[in-house]
């Protein structure tokens with residue numbers, strides 16, 4: 390069994406939001422992550438799957454140290470991130486990289502492709518002269534921009550969206566990191582280009598043995614790429630297991646609702662397999678019970694409305710945060 394390379398221990402993160410005079414929105418607190426614990430094993434592609442606003446990017450930003458947790462700890466290879474300073478922090482910035490949904494978040498439009506990919510090598514003094522040039526060309530070739538000589542003098546605006554994302558991947562990978570957070574790297578691309586980017590990610594893992602946290606809203610993408618996945622809902626982990634187990638035998642009502650929402654090709658009508666999502670949200674006090682209580686058809690009003698289920702083991706490597714996982718218990722479709 391491989392060792393965990395990354396650990397999140399009871400990590401919480403709350404954002405303060407400003408009110409809006411025009412929209413009538415009051416200032417408040419957004420709990421983006423709530424007591425999240427997970428382990429990513431060396432060499433795996435671990436998927437963090439959830440709908441918009443569930444806290445996926447927040448988790449990624451904490452891991453690459455663009456943000457700090459409000460409580461809990463993040464550890465890479467046993468080192469606690471909040472204690473890193475000076476040289477150890479600089480080394481961390483090399484070892485852990487992030488690929489963003491929008492490649493312009495990591496590419497400066499003023500820099501040529503060569504300048505964008507060489508910059509991290511220069512900052513971290515990894516190579517000089519001819520070796521530096523060779524490293525850049527080889528990485529540009531590896532991400533499928535071929536021949537690399539025809540791309541190095543171009544600028545990001547002269548490339549397609551898919552080619553820009555390849556350059557962003559090259560810029561991250563040229564540092565030979567140990568750990569990469571890939572945050573919805575294909576959500577701005579069409580399906581055929583997405584498949585090419587997925588294959589580059591798989592190739593990078595094979596070639597360099599990199600561990601990857603792959604953030605996505607798509608269970609189908611997670612099934613294709615990931616060894617294990619965690620399903621996240623409103624800052625809480627709902628289910629963790631191998632991608633195959635979670636997708637083929639989902640135990641949490643929310644995971645089941647996500648699977649029901651997947652398009653089923655060739656079927657005349659969409660027949661929900663699990664039917665765990667209420668058509669109308671239930672009234673209740675959201676803050677005290679299960680985070681999925683308002684939408685869960687299986688909810689038991691007294692227990693689920695008053696207690697938060699913990700993420701509990703239900704089998705080897707399998708965890709679920711639900712009082713009635715699988716087909717057991719609850720209202721059983723009546724929506725009590």
Ligand SMILES: Nc1ncnc2c1ncn2[C@@H]1O[C@H](COP(=O)(O)OP(=O)(O)OP(=O)(O)O)[C@@H](O)[C@H]1O
Pocket residue numbers: 404405406419420421439440441442443444445446447448606
């Ligand atoms: N800097 C910020 N200030 C205030 N609120 C924030 C900030 N960043 C994120 N949030 C809020 O925190 C919650 C989680 O956001 P996050 O970006 O992590 O979600 P996500 O799962 O990545 O969503 P998406 O799929 O849309 O990218 C959301 O409600 C979001 O509005």
Ligand code: SF4
Pocket residue numbers: 641642643679680681682685686687688689693698710711712713714719
């Ligand atoms: S704990 Fe209750 S409300 Fe929450 S997902 Fe399970 S059955 Fe639904």
Ligand SMILES: [Mg+2]
Pocket residue numbers: 445446447572
């Ligand atoms: Mg996001």
